[in-house]
Amino acid sequence: MLKLKIQDDGVAIVELNRPEVRNALNMALRQQLAITFDQLDHDTNVRCIVLTGGHDVFAAGADIQDFTTATTAEMYLRHTERYWQSIQTCSKPIIAAVNGYALGGGCELAMHADIIVAGKSAQLGQPEVKLGLMPGAGGTQRLLRAIGKFQTLLLLLTGKMISADEAKSMGLVSEVVEDDDTISHALKLARTIASYSPIAVQQIKEVTLLGQDLPLTGALALERKAFQILFDTQDQKEGVHAFLEKRKPHYRGE
Template sequence: MALVLREEPSEGVKLLRLNRPDARNALNTALRKELASHFQELSSDETARCIVITGDDKAFAAGADLKEIVDDTPVEIMNRNVRRFWNVISSCPVPVIAAVRGVALGGGCELALHADIIVAGENARFAQPEVCVGVMPGGGGTQRLVRAIGKYQTMKLVLTGEPISGRDAFTMGLASEVVPDDAVLDRALEMARKIASLPPISIRLTKEVTLAGADAALDTGLLMERRLFEMMFATADQKEGMNAFIEKRKPDFAGR
């Protein structure tokens, strides 16, 4: 049975569904490998304009599969090299939307944090409960959270392990939108179709410079932004987009 189901619900939109329902989509090595393989393929797929990742109505992902690692030594944990799977996702040039219903715990919350946009259900549950089982976040939770929601909200999550609702996640800046649980995937796909309809070079470079500039000095980020803005005037899509706006018609973006 495939651990990740891949669909194309509309042109340019790729949907990845985590598929370990009996384990609440816990992230074992096999699932991580399969997910990373899909992201690797889609990163070089010119037809991929936006990726949506989701689980099911009960779980986005319930974190690492503890049964797989409970008896590991530090060297065995190091040799698993889980970081390589995360790196494939974080380096994906295609915009990624996480559609989160149910629980997003530990590694599941960290997986959502690798997305560019998070659409959360009102009753979704986000948490970093690693301290409750004697460890700590290891997939970027401490670092990505503090950049997303600041020190004090992050410390509350990582030091207590307590869950927060999708609505609370939105309030603190962890989610882009919060919607009724049964509308999460539809809203994420609607947003993905909108992104997929826009000029792909512009979208990819906008994602690239936003992420690169986040950890750079402001002047460096502004310089990168300015140079990429200037470069966009070498694309056919810039001419098409501006002329379509002037002529009051729908643009036809070709990705050139």
């Protein structure tokens, strides 16, 4: 249901593995994702995470069978927000490698990443309105912050799917590559990030995400303090000395 591989270069690969239902996100898979991301967040050997559904499909959405008889009370008592929490709060950078469909919960899962690499044939969207529903795992709010009010409501109210190139032009994905290169390109980016100081990388992620919901003055103060804190790390001294000595730095996360 979920494959995990931790490489020697500090990159972890998390692969959704329910091909028979196009990686539909049922409760068991969400629970596995939560456990896995919590584990990776606490693993000091992991510096960057690539999340993928494989070469054919990322995730076609939630498992619709879960919705056929569910009541309001049952949906509430599931507390599915807890399963997304460990991905949302993961301090390690997450790169989503998206091929094929990323729809509904699959699109929401991709938007939990920090960078999205999409294959040219990828299709993204939030089609919940076609089922008499709406996004329930951040689709309205993450889309709004990524692409703005007018594009968000166009997608949510029509349920339309968009191509990778359309998503790139809207600002929903970071890069578009050939389908065969999606995962390898994401891994290349992850290796680059993993080669840097994990303290600096995690501070960049934390400040960027926290700052987006703060007034500019407060966000700039947060950035300034994080910048100053990094001067007390061995990694910062190593980076500067390596630059001056024209050698490759060796970052230890200290």
